[in-house]
Amino acid sequence: MxxxxxxxxxxxxxxxxxxxxxxxxxxxxxxxxxxxxxxxYPAIRRRGVLERRRRVAAAGAMLVALAAMPVGAYALGGGRSGAETAMTPVPSVSAPRTPSPTPGGPARPATPGQLLDGITFAQAADGLEKCLAFRGTVPQSDGRTDLDTTDGYRIILALRSTGDSNATGDGMFVVAAERKEPKEAALICRIVDGEAVGLSGAGAAAPSDPSPVFADLNGGKLYQQSVLDRGNWKLPFRWGLVGAVKASVAKVTVSYGDSSAEAALDHGWFVASGVLNQQVTLAPRIKGYDADGRLVYDSDEDRYYARTLP
Structure with missing residues (x-):
């Protein structure tokens, strides 16, 4: 090379x-x-923070909505306890069940004084039918179809309802008890502007309960306003109280704030009402007497009865 x-x-x-x-x-x-x-990373972290805030806001809005909506609870009998047995209604995915028309309709209360504030029996019966239609929009787990028609009930109380921060709008309450034996439950329904807006159950005393008088555990909505308005109730305030009584009880009296009443006894239920003109902190005091006038029940002596309002 x-x-x-x-x-x-x-x-x-x-x-x-x-x-x-x-x-x-x-x-x-x-x-x-x-x-x-x-x-x-800054953008990802910012997006995560915004998403968490969105979820918290959504949860808060749901809680507010639940607080604003009257509770729909069903306490279907059972023994005495210190707390309510309740179930919040959940919208059903199936079509609402409409109560079948019944020519007989519900039974009347035992005394005319159980229909208050100018509410007629026809209005109360119509309200009950709307309550049952409202109940038909929530899924039932007990399979009790006998609760779907008005003729299975006796209307034991109807009175005006005062709107508060938890359940806005004035309307009326309708309380209806089962007619069949044994008596296990009643319905407490609220009607506003002709529509059912809230439904809960009133439980009768269990047969083995030794107490001769049993104040309903869900009946507080009839005699108290929202805890959100504690100390600032709308007055005058129409209140009601329902519960179960045994056959040995001949008379029930209720005192509440500056008002008092002798309850009507209606097929195993006691029903009392009055008008409150002052703010209260104590629940109604209930006394039961036998046929000889002897005191057989005093709610102040009942360790299961909540004497102080929430």
Whole structure:
């Protein structure tokens, strides 16, 4: 190999090395140019914070909505306890059940004084039918279809309801007890502007309960306003009270604030009402007497009765 060929070979090798170096530089530049950008941690964190706030706000709105909606509870009998047995209605995915028309309709209360504030029996019966239609919009787990028609009930109380911060709008309450034996439950329903807006259950005393008088555990909505309005009730306030009595009880009296009443006894239930003109902190006091006038029950002596309002 002569000198010219050697120089050409060296130049060729140098050119390949220069090309290789340049190619490496280009590849390195491209790798930097097209490298995925770093994860935007500040943006991700900000999005996570916003999402958490959105969920908290949604949960808060749901709680407010639940607080604003009258509770729909069903306390279907059972023994005495210190707390309510309740179930909040959940919208049903099936079509609402409408009560079947019944020519007989509900039975009348035992005394005319159980229909108050100008509410007629026809209005109370119509309210009960709307209550049962409202009840038909929530899924039932007990399978008790006998509660779907008005003729299975006796209306034991109807009175005006005062709207508060938890259940706005004035309307009326209708309380209807089962007519069949044994008496296990009643319905407490609230009607506003001709529509049922809240429904709960009133439980009768269990047969084994030794107490001759049993104040309904869900009946507090009849004699108290929302805890949100504690100390600032709308007055005058029409109140009511229902519960179960045993056959040995001949008379029940109720005192509440500046009002008092003798309860009507209606097929195993006692029903009392009055008008409150002052703010109260104590629940109604209930006394039961036998046929000889002896005191057989005093709610102040009943360890299961909540004497103080929430």
């Amino acid at each position: 002569n000198d010219d060929e050697r120089r050409q070979g060296e130049q060729g090798d140098q050119g390949e090395r220069d090309f290789e170096v340049r190619l490496r530089e280009l590849l390195a530049e491209d790798a930097y140019t097209f490298r995925p950008p770093p994860a935007p």
